[in-house]
Amino acid sequence: MSAPAPDAVAVVGSGAVGTTLAAALAEAGHPIVVCGGTPLDAITLTDHRGERRYPVRWAERPADLPAARWVLLATKIHQTSSVLPWLSALAGPDSHVIAAQNGVDHRDRLSPVVDGAVAPALVYINAERTGPGAARARLTERELVLPDDAAGHCVARLFDGTWVRAEIAADFRTAAWLKLLTNAVANPVTALTGRRIEVLRDPAVAELATDVLRETVAVGRAEGAVLPDECVEQTLRWLQGLQPGSTSSMLQDRLAGRALEYEGLTGVIVRLADRHGIPVPANRALLALLGALECGAG
Numbered sequence: 001m002s003a004p005a006p007d008a009v010a011v012v013g014s015g016a017v018g019t020t021l022a023a024a025l026a027e028a029g030h031p032i033v034v035c036g037g038t039p040l041d042a043i044t045l046t047d048h049r050g051e052r053r054y055p056v057r058w059a060e061r062p063a064d065l066p067a068a069r070w071v072l073l074a075t076k077i078h079q080t081s082s083v084l085p086w087l088s089a090l091a092g093p094d095s096h097v098i099a100a101q102n103g104v105d106h107r108d109r110l111s112p113v114v115d116g117a118v119a120p121a122l123v124y125i126n127a128e129r130t131g132p133g134a135a136r137a138r139l140t141e142r143e144l145v146l147p148d149d150a151a152g153h154c155v156a157r158l159f160d161g162t163w164v165r166a167e168i169a170a171d172f173r174t175a176a177w178l179k180l181l182t183n184a185v186a187n188p189v190t191a192l193t194g195r196r197i198e199v200l201r202d203p204a205v206a207e208l209a210t211d212v213l214r215e216t217v218a219v220g221r222a223e224g225a226v227l228p229d230e231c232v233e234q235t236l237r238w239l240q241g242l243q244p245g246s247t248s249s250m251l252q253d254r255l256a257g258r259a260l261e262y263e264g265l266t267g268v269i270v271r272l273a274d275r276h277g278i279p280v281p282a283n284r285a286l287l288a289l290l291g292a293l294e295c296g297a298g
Contacts, residue, residue, distance in 0.1 A: 005029075006028065006029040006030040006031070007030060007069050007070055007158075008030065008031040008032070008033060008068065008069075008070070009022065009025050009030050009031070009032055009033070009068070009070040009071075009072055009158075010033045010035055010059075010065065010068040010070065010071050010072065010086075010090050011032060011033065011034050011035060011072045011074065012035045012036070012071060012072065012073050012074070012075065012083050012086045012087065012090070013072075013073060013074035013075035013076075013079070013083065014034050014035075014037055014038075014040070014043070014074070014132075014133055015074065015075075015076075015129050015135075015249075016127035016128055016129040016135045016249065016252065017074045017100055017123050017125070017127050017249075018072060018074030018075075018100070019043050019044075019045065019127070019129070019133060019134065019135040020045060020125055020127040020135045020137045021072060021074065021100060021123070021125075021144075021164065022034070022043055022054075022056070022072065023043055023044075023045035023052070023054055023135070024045075024159070024162040024163055024164045025072075025158070025159070025162060026043070026054035026055075026056070027052070027054065027162065027163070028161045028162045029161075030070075030158075031057070032054065032056040032057070033056065033057045033058075033059055033065065033068070034056050034057070034058045034059070034133070035059050035062075035065070035083075035086050035090070036059070036060070036061075036083070036086060037132075038132040038133065039058050039060070040056055040058045040132065040133040041055060041056065041058065042054060042055050042056060042133065043056050043133040043134065043135075044130075044131075044133060044134040044135070045134075045135055045136075045137060046130070046134075046135070046136045046137070047136070047137040047138070047139065048139070056133075062085045062086050062088070062089035062090070063089065065089060065090060067089070067090060067091065067092030067094075067095060068090045068091075068092075068095060069094060069095060069096065070095070070096055070098065070158060071087065071090045071091055071095055071096070071097045071098065071116075072098045072100060073087065073097055073098065073099050073100060073101065073110070074100045074101070075101065076101070076102075076249070076253075076259075076261045076264070077101055077102060077103050077109070077261055077263075077264030077265075078259060078261055078263060078264055080101070080109060080110070084113055087110075087113065087114045088113075088114070091114040091115045091116040092115050092116060093115050093116060094116065095114075095115065095116030095117070096116060096117050096119055096151060096154055096155060096158075097110060097114055097116055097117070097118045097119065098119050098121050098155050098158075099118055099119065099120050099121060100121040100123050101120075101121075102179075102180070102183055102249075102261065102264060102265060103176070103180070103264050103265070103268060104173070104176040104177055104180055104220075104223070104268065105268070106118065106120035106176075107120060117150070117151040117154070118151065119146060119147070119151035119152055119154065119155045120146070120147060120152075120172065120176065121144055121145070121146055121155065122144070122145040122146075122169075122175060122176060122179040123143070123144060124140050124142045124143055124144070124145070124179070125137050125138075125139060125140065125143050125144075125164075126138040126139075126140060126242060126243070126246045126247070128247050128252060129252060138242070138243045138245070138246055140242065142165065142167060143164045143165045143166070144159065144164050144165065144166045144167065145166075145167045145168075145169050145172075145175050145179070146166055146167065146168055146169065146172075147168070147169060147172035147175075148168045148169060148170045148172065152168055152172075153168065156168060171226060173223070173224055173225050174220075174225040174226045174227065176225075177216075177220035177223070177225035177227060178225075178227070178231065178235070180216065180220070180265070180268075180269070181213055181216055181217070181220075181227075181231065181232075181235045182235055182238070182239060183248075183265050184212055184213065184216045184265060184266060184269060184283065185200065185209045185212050185213060185235070185236070185239060186200070186239055186248045187248045187249065187250035187251070187261070187262070187265055187266075188212075188250065188262065188265070188266055188286040188289075188290055189205060189208070189209060189286075190247065190248040190250065190251040191248065191250040191251050191253070191254045191260060191262075191290065191293070192286070192289055192290065192293065193205075194251070194254070194255075195251075196244075196245060196246060196247050196248075196251065197239060197240075197242050197246040197247065197248065198244060200236065200239050200240050201240050206236060206240070208282060209236055209239075210232060210233075210236060211281075211282040212282045212283055212286065213231075213232040213235055213236060214232055215269070215273070215278070215279075215280040215281075215282055215283050216269050216280075216283065217229075217231065217232060218273075218278050218280075219269055219272050219273045219276065219278055219280065222272070222276040222278060223272060223276075249261065250262065250265075254293070259294065260290060260293070260294050262286075262287065262290040262291070262294070266283055266286050266287045266290060267287055269283045270283050270284055270287050
């Protein structure tokens with residue numbers, strides 16, 4: 001008896017991360033449906049193996065599709081409300097919504113508004129959008145981190161047979177805060193300076209980054225994350241050691257004139273710090289500058 005055909009995956013948000021993960025699944029034989037945005041008949045991924053194209057189906061409207069078993073949500077946090085019609089149409093009781101988004105509150109954001117199981121997914125691939133339906137991926141020592149529950153294990157099995165290594169984290173709260181540490185530094189600093197990740201090797205910038213990380217660790221601990229003191233230095237060294245040319249999603253958005261995700265990253269840190277009475281002057285300064293940057297861009 002032949003093996004069953006791989007399940008189709010509906011992709012909501014075909015930017016850098018969405019395109020990269022969709023390409024990995026397409027390479028493993030999964031039919032890909034791109035939901036909304038620019039009409040596409042293929043997606044393109046460039047990495048250390050070269051450039052590869054994969055055919056996809058494009059859907060113009062939520063009404064064009066039935067409920068899907070797999071829904072890959074890869075929008076920015078602030079774009080979630082704009083894709084709720086897609087999620088309402090695609091996510092049924094038997095669906096798995098893979099929330100490949102930043103932040104530490106994936107299920108709090110999504111469970112009240114979608115049916116099916118929500119699987120938070122922390123994406124470490126350094127992905128850069130190079131055009132509609134096209135991305136460049138720079139791999140790190142890890143790719144995808146999922147929670148140790150039924151939804152997380154189901155998503156891990158989905159990525160079996162792809163080049164994406166899916167890890168299961170027993171303490172996903174801590175894992176999400178460790179990922180937020182990288183975003184709390186890399187995204188604001190690159191967006192504000194207009195430089196790529198190498199900017200964090202500058203001594204004065206590294207000193208600022210250390211302050212941001214220490215503040216974020218204090219807030220994460222107050223929220224129940226287990227964050228040892230050494231994770232500050234480890235996070236900064238990891239970022240400084242990324243491949244030359246590595247970028248951040250916020251820098252890409254700034255250069256493209258798109259809205260920035262700072263309220264879902266730095267803004268969350270500041271708001272939670274206020275709730276716990278924790279001073280976070282470095283994060284607060286970044287938040288003010290990012291807000292001014294976006295107002296000036298408008």
